[in-house]
Amino acid sequence: MRPFRISKAQARRVPALGAAFFIALGLFAPQSFAAPVNQAAATAPSAAATGAPRAIPVPKSPDATLDGRPLASDTSKKSATPQAAAASPAKTAKKFSAAPSATGCDLSAFTGATGATLVRNVKAASLDCVGTLFNISGTDATKAFREAQMASVADGLRDASATYPGDNSTSVGQLVLFLRAGYYVQWKYPNDVGTYGSTLQTSIRGGLDAFYAAPHSKDVTQANGETLAEAVTLIDSAYENGRYTAPVKRLLADYTTSWPGSMTDAVANTKTVIENGFDRDGFIPALQADPGFATTMSSFVTRNASLINGGDMVTSIGIVIGNYVAHDELKAQGRPIIKDLVTRFPLVGATGPLTMNLVWFTENKDKGNCSVYGLCDLPTRLPPLVLTNTRTCNANLRVRAQEMTEQQLADTCTSLINEDALFHKVIQDNGAIPGDVNTNLEVVVFDDYYEYSLYAGAMYGIAVDNGGMYEEGNPTKAGNQARFIAHEASWLRPSFQIWNLNHEYTHYLDGRYNMYGDFDAGMVTPTIWWVEGIAEYISYSYRNERNANAIAEAAKKTYKLSELFDTVYDQTPDATVNSTRVYAWGYLAVRYMLQSHPDDVKAVLAKYRTGDWNGARTLLKATIGTKYDTDFATWLTACAADNCGTLPPVQSTPLCTLPDTRQFDKNCRRDNAAATTGNLSYSFLYLPAGVKSLTITSAGGTGNADLYYNGGSWATNSSYLAKSTNQGNGESLTITNPPAGWVYFSLYAQQGFSGATVTTTYTTS
Structure with missing residues (x-):
């Protein structure tokens, strides 16, 4: 991670180190909290834009891109990809009840025919066959999808829609799918296909007008839904979002949970039409002219609230409402609706993705108006709702977490405390830099990157297209709170790990004991x-x-x-x-x-x-x-x-002096512990009454030793009360309120080990 010693007064924050590869995580993180997929190294806002020093993002955790969606209203980043390409065309096509294919899947049926013959061939082909056209390029793309070909098929859709029976028995679905494929291939390979102009626009409008005017296009049936779902997506593929707000509005208004699956798919596809529409000509004027569209969207969300689980179509469509406040022409319509939604639905739990995405729009696209939405207190309201687990490690270190267990909290405290000791052994400093009063650190841990992306921005005002963030604040200001904001490495589960924990904690120690002043001073x-x-x-x-x-x-x-x-x-x-x-x-x-x-x-x-x-x-x-x-x-x-x-070798802990080499005392170490594979190195320690915390650590040497503790009897790998089983010899256990008297611990040779150093320390109340 970058130097994390950052001045809060100057809003200086540095993202944390992560992995250099990316895994798409899921649906809904606040749209602008995540970096675009093709901008893995996208920079944070510039100093000129924020009034703060620049912070350069570093590689992210594997989950850090999520779905990678740029802000829906940002035309400089938003992809204009026709929606046809997002999923496998073949899989999409199989949703239809297709008419039998008379021609098989012969590419020449599409590349070697024109006009009415092309239309007949498309209708005669199977849906799977038409679906393969999403993958063509070069001269095949030219022959199949040049403007004249597309216009012929769009005219064919117009003619076929006049008698559309509400199912695919007349092959309307093949015509829709062909058009979707054409728009997609033309977007992907514009030099192969050529430009599309007014001829195709006139024809596609005629085709879509006729389809949506067909009485059976409104049938609430599985058969109609199979074609309708594709026709909804075709609106977006053809960039006709503004012209067809009426059928989209009708679907949102009429939907009930009793609708069959394909009709539900049609409703879900309206999200793409609406979201992309905000960046396309004619859409915003259409919404201005019809204030009922916004209230219909809101009603759709509230009426179907029982479906909300964070990864559902109600959430995804509800999030798109945030775009209303990203456009001055629509702010007056959007503000009361968004205020109602963020007030109505909880900020955490299943509705969190909906509310927090809408919160992001208010904070980033309607700046300075938090009072309009009742959200000005979010930085203080959210932490106790989200960070429900807290552990004070010592007077200088506290962990606040979203989903950590007591053992995980204890292990995290142990990890940081023991790392502190290693740091000072390596550095051999003489104490904190004079005037540095950053005596305590708060470690904030979200359950995974997704939760981090959802909440950390609103809680702490940070960018989250990174693997975490360390805020040093002003190290000379009394009462300053240094904070590392992190998330669990969910991709490593069931193993527990806080991403970048030890790296970031070193930055805290380095800033306090080695680097004078704040981050900017050291740069x-x-x-x-x-x-x-x-x-x-x-x-x-x-x-x-x-x-x-x-x-x-x-x-x-x-x-x-x-x-x-x-x-x-x-x-x-x-x-x-x-x-x-x-x-x-x-x-x-x-x-x-x-x-x-x-x-x-x-x-x-x-x-x-x-x-x-x-x-x-x-x-x-x-x-x-x-x-x-x-x-x-x-x-x-x-x-x-x-x-x-x-x-x-640097050893600050003294050697144990008791004659039995197995026996330890308070704050001492023994070097060169060893055992062959499958055997144990036994140890014991006498504790006086009132010991508050006992810490046992092992480190160094070669091989792989695991540490076991068993209270009042010999510890083995099959008889123990606590264990630490990392790779190598770096193990640590902290036992709270251990019993007085003899306690026992051992190193078990998972792999033969030698040269390990074992240290015991304890504190009394």
């Missing part, structure tokens, strides 16, 4: 090699995980060490290159310097801690300069072969 010279490199190094070291990405990069030898001292966030226009240099190469640079030149690191940090940024820069670029480049290249070769080396 006057390039410090990113350290800021992000140490966060990556501590995170991987504490979790005892191999940084596979960095090790793979080491083999490439892309950068010299002297070049990495110049790293900034936006080094190049290529976001992937930037991310790799910032994180993987930052990790490699910091690891090398800590292991090979620790005295130089101490000298640089001495400058950083006093805010002598130019002095640190001189040390890095002039005193050190290029003299380590050759050795760094040699080290990269070894690291690429998984021989990256280890830090010089």
Whole structure:
């Protein structure tokens, strides 16, 4: 993640590190909280736009794009793709009760015929056959879908609709599907198909006019719905959204939960017509002329509220209402309707996606008018509704979570507290920077990226097209609250992990103990090699995980060490290159310097801690300069072969002195614990009365040891009260209010291990 030491006073926030790949999650995150799919590295609002320093997004968690929808009213980002391409055409076509095919699926029936012959061939083909036309290109696309061909089929739809019987026995469905395919292919391959003009517009209007005028197009039957659902989508494909608001309105007004599935599909497809319509000519004037359209949409939502579950058509259509306040001409219509919906439906639970998306529209498209909607208090109203689980780890650390269990809260506290100890062992600081009063951190954890995207923006005023956000605030201001806003890594379940937790916590520690002032102060010279490199190094070291990405990069030898001292966030226009240099190469640079030149690191940090940024820069670029480049290249070769080396030993916890090497005491350690695969290394400890919290940790060495605790009897992997079973030897357990007397714990060799360090600490009340 980027330096997270951000001044709240200047609204400076930095997104957190995530994965460089994306997984579409689902339907409804606030539309502009998510980045467009094709803009994975989209930047946050510019300084000019926000009045705040710029924050450059970094790679996201795997879920971070959700459905990737740009804001519906933003024509610069909104795709004009005809809706026909969103799903498999073949699957769509199979919804019809198709007439038998007389021609089979011969492409030449569409590319080698014109006029009335083409219309006959389309009607004679199976729906599956017509559906394959969505995939054609080149000369086939030219022959099948040039304007004259499309106009002929649109005229055929007009003629066939005059006697439309309410089912597909006359092959009206094939004509509709052909037209949808044509608009889609023309959008995708405009140079192949050629332009569409007034000839086709006249014909398609004639075809759609005739279809929607046909009495049986209003039949509430499964058979009619199969054709109607496709005809609704054709409105959008043909960009005729503004002309056909009446049939859309009728469907919304008449719908009941008793309608058959295909008719429900037709209603669901109106969402695309409405949403895309806001960006198309004639649609907004049509809504201005018919205020009843907005009230019909609202009534549709309230009347069918029983269907709302967060991923349903009522929610999706209801969200589109927010576009009314994105257009000045429609604000007066939209405001009372949106106010009613966000007041009527709860902000959390099944209706949360509906209400919070509408909230987003009010905050971003009707700025400064929160009082109109009764939403000005959301930043204080939402947290207790959403973050229902709280744990105070210690006087300096609190976790507020949406769905975490007591054990997960306890484990998170343990993870951060123990990481704190590792950080100070590695850094060997002498305490917080004078004047830094960021003595406590609040960790906010949403259940997954989706919930983060839904609520974090309204609660904390942050962008959420990222993997989390750290807010340092002003570290010199009394009462300032530093906060890391995060989400669980749902894609790793059933394993529990808070995405970026240890990396971000390192930023908090680094800002408090190494980097003078706020974030902007530390950015006057390039410090990113350290800021992000140490966060990556501590995170991987504490979790005892191999940084596979960095090790793979080491083999490439892309950068010299002297070049990495110049790293900034936006080094190049290529976001992937930037991310790799910032994180993987930052990790490699910091690891090398800590292991090979620790005295130089101490000298640089001495400058950083006093805010002598130019002095640190001189040390890095002039005193050190290029003299380590050759050795760094040699080290990269070894690291690429998984021989990256280890830090010089730093131990602040004293060795245990009791003669029995199995026995521990308060705040002591034993080194070189070992056991062969399947065996245990047994230990015990005597606790006085009144112990409030006992923490047992293991770290270092090779192999894979798991930690087990069993109170008053020997601990094994089959007899225990608590366990920690991470990969490697990095294990930790915190036992609250343990019994007085002898307690027992063991390391079980899941894989033979050696060289591990075991530490016990406890506090008394």
